[in-house]
Amino acid sequence: MPEAAWLADDHRAFGQTVRKFLERDYEPHRARWTRERRVPHAFWEQAGALGILGASTPVEYGGSGLSRTFDLVTYLEQGRIGDTGWGIGVHNIVQHYLAAFATDGQKRAWLPRLASGGWVGAIAMTEPGAGSDLQSIRTTAIADGNEYVLNGQKTFISNAANADFLIVVAKTDPEAGARGISLIALETAGAEGFQRGRALDKLGMDRQDTMELFFQDLRIPRANLIGETEGRGFYQLMGQLPWERLVIGVCALAASRCALEITLDYVKNRRAFGQRLMDYQNTRFKLAEAKSESEIFSAFIDRLVEELEAGTLTPERAAMAKWWGSEMQGRIVDNCLQLHGGYGYMNEYRIAELYRDARVQRIYGGTNEIMRELIARSLDRT
Ligand SMILES: Cc1cc2nc3c(=O)[nH]c(=O)nc-3n(C[C@H](O)[C@H](O)[C@H](O)COP(=O)(O)OP(=O)(O)OC[C@H]3O[C@@H](n4cnc5c(N)ncnc54)[C@H](O)[C@@H]3O)c2cc1C
Numbered sequence: 001m002p003e004a005a006w007l008a009d010d011h012r013a014f015g016q017t018v019r020k021f022l023e024r025d026y027e028p029h030r031a032r033w034t035r036e037r038r039v040p041h042a043f044w045e046q047a048g049a050l051g052i053l054g055a056s057t058p059v060e061y062g063g064s065g066l067s068r069t070f071d072l073v074t075y076l077e078q079g080r081i082g083d084t085g086w087g088i089g090v091h092n093i094v095q096h097y098l099a100a101f102a103t104d105g106q107k108r109a110w111l112p113r114l115a116s117g118g119w120v121g122a123i124a125m126t127e128p129g130a131g132s133d134l135q136s137i138r139t140t141a142i143a144d145g146n147e148y149v150l151n152g153q154k155t156f157i158s159n160a161a162n163a164d165f166l167i168v169v170a171k172t173d174p175e176a177g178a179r180g181i182s183l184i185a186l187e188t189a190g191a192e193g194f195q196r197g198r199a200l201d202k203l204g205m206d207r208q209d210t211m212e213l214f215f216q217d218l219r220i221p222r223a224n225l226i227g228e229t230e231g232r233g234f235y236q237l238m239g240q241l242p243w244e245r246l247v248i249g250v251c252a253l254a255a256s257r258c259a260l261e262i263t264l265d266y267v268k269n270r271r272a273f274g275q276r277l278m279d280y281q282n283t284r285f286k287l288a289e290a291k292s293e294s295e296i297f298s299a300f301i302d303r304l305v306e307e308l309e310a311g312t313l314t315p316e317r318a319a320m321a322k323w324w325g326s327e328m329q330g331r332i333v334d335n336c337l338q339l340h341g342g343y344g345y346m347n348e349y350r351i352a353e354l355y356r357d358a359r360v361q362r363i364y365g366g367t368n369e370i371m372r373e374l375i376a377r378s379l380d381r382t
Pocket of ligand 1: 129
């Protein structure tokens with residue numbers, strides 16, 4: 001598979017560090033962490049010590065000050081081993097929100113701990129009654145003196161069990177619709193009125209600690225409002241979502257490549273009716289399609305990365321990467337599983353995990369229906 005066009009020597013060196021780290025400190029524990037449904041906090045600290053967590057966090061706030069393309073390198077390496085359990089994508093997004101919108105004091109207080117892995121970050125938007133329609137969230141943060149009083153419930157929150165630091169999307173003015181939404185930071189240690197729910201029993205992403213969260217009369221200093229102005233939360237979310245959607249596209253690409261590699265290895269070794277599975281035209285055509293689709297998509301991702309670096313990445317183009325990439329991933333892992341026959345259905349085969357993990361890519365980060373709606377709206381504007 002050709003390398004991404006935007007990879008430079010520094011990216012390759014960083015990628016080697018990530019690769020070695022995952023091979024040495026992740027892979028051997030994979031089965032246990034799958035059973036425990038979580039990647040332990042200590043692993044995050046190791047990643048932080050290697051500079052992996054804070055790659056794109058500014059130097060003055062404890063990071064390495066590199067471009068976000070270094071975070072993409074980490075996701076490509078993670079995808080190379082077919083992993084979705086380690087929630088580094090969400091953790092990085094939390095740092096990006098702070099870097100973009102927090103005050104200098106907030107950045108100094110929070111970013112170094114996130115970059116070092118001392119803290120794990122999560123972002124809590126979705127509620128039982130509001131997912132796609134984020135404006136209708138019911139969690140409130142009502143000002144009372146120097147504090148906010150937080151009440152509400154969130155669900156499907158990635159990194160929830162490990163999270164030391166949460167960005168909570170809440171209404172500081174429940175009457176003001178989208179203009180009443182703010183982002184509030186919550187340090188979870190010892191927070192009275194904060195409760196984690198059960199670990200959610202999911203179709204895939206077995207090692208990901210996804211949970212419900214509850215807030216009851218939880219008092220948070222008003223200084224934890226991200227940025228200095230209330231009611232900017234919806235705008236702040238919209239500003240960062242294109243990145244999140246590009247990341248989902250990059251992860252779709254990496255997972256598709258991983259599925260193809262695993263399957264090539266399988267079909268070259270498995271025999272039926274006296275010949276290798278690889279020798280059947282159906283196998284060859286399915287894999288040729290997978291290879292073509294992923295390479296074509298890779299060229300689109302390269303282009304979006306250029307746009308990201310130039311500051312011109314639009315929400316609709318990021319939406320294209322999210323929906324098309326995740327649909328492609330679904331097709332490729334499905335075809336690859338089929339080529340494994342019954343073994344593909346066995347969880348001990350990695351293709352089964354890739355298949356289960358792929359499904360959510362069409363749902364989270366904004367569903368693929370919402371992505372098409374965003375693209376269609378941009379067509380209506382022109
Ligand atoms: C494993 C996992 C991890 C997640 N991690 C996080 C996290 O860390 N933080 C967080 O805040 N959230 C997280 N989510 C939540 C995720 O972002 C939401 O599930 C997603 O946005 C969809 O919301 P919903 O589930 O409420 O579905 P709904 O919004 O109820 O949608 C149901 C269906 O209706 C369709 N639909 C809705 N509105 C429209 C429309 N206008 N036009 C056409 N069709 C529409 C949708 O496309 C979908 O098919 C996670 C979810 C999962 C499964």
